[in-house]
Amino acid sequence: MNETLNAVQEARALLENATPLKGDCGRLCRAACCAGDEETGMLLFPGEETLYEGCGFGRVVPARYSLSGRPALLFVCRGACPRQDRPLACRLFPLRIRLTRQGPELGMDPRSAGVCPLYPSGVSGLAPAFRDSAAQAARILTADPVCRRFLQELDRQLTL
Numbered sequence: 001m002n003e004t005l006n007a008v009q010e011a012r013a014l015l016e017n018a019t020p021l022k023g024d025c026g027r028l029c030r031a032a033c034c035a036g037d038e039e040t041g042m043l044l045f046p047g048e049e050t051l052y053e054g055c056g057f058g059r060v061v062p063a064r065y066s067l068s069g070r071p072a073l074l075f076v077c078r079g080a081c082p083r084q085d086r087p088l089a090c091r092l093f094p095l096r097i098r099l100t101r102q103g104p105e106l107g108m109d110p111r112s113a114g115v116c117p118l119y120p121s122g123v124s125g126l127a128p129a130f131r132d133s134a135a136q137a138a139r140i141l142t143a144d145p146v147c148r149r150f151l152q153e154l155d156r157q158l159t160l
């Protein structure tokens with residue numbers, strides 16, 4: 001699991017400062033993607049839960065489903081966090097990583113459709129630096145077998 005967590009942390013680092021738009025897109029929507037409640041949360045990548053032990057701004061809760069044979073875990077926050085500590089799913093939003101025969105591809109996450117004002121513009125409407133960082137993160141994640149299976153299963157469930 002150490003190699004998996006390393007891959008997740010590398011992906012997190014790549015997306016630490018990259019943002020979907022050059023400016024603060026949260027101003028467009030009052031940070032709608034951070035306005036979850038006690039029932040919603042951001043899906044954690046494999047091993048990422050270990051980074052939130054004793055966390056002061058949110059907690060890890062089990063989801064009601066499994067991914068690639070493991071119980072899925074969600075991070076439920078209070079709507080604000082130290083930027084450098086936000087989960088990888090928050091850093092990638094509103095993108096998703098898809099696995100194709102040609103390799104990983106970025107697409108808009110269907111879960112962002114009713115939430116994010118950037119959804120209608122699609123991937124090409126996002127800042128190039130964000131797309132590049134996300135593409136690099138996708139290559140790192142899909143090179144790790146555990147993350148790859150996780151993304152495959154997530155892609156399958158999002159496509160159902």
Ligand code: SF4
Nearest residue numbers: 025026029031033116
């Ligand atoms: S919902 Fe979309 S536009 Fe709003 S803060 Fe989140 S990523 Fe940015």
Ligand code: SF4
Nearest residue numbers: 034077079080081090
């Ligand atoms: S952890 Fe931070 S970035 Fe993620 S939803 Fe909560 S407040 Fe938003």
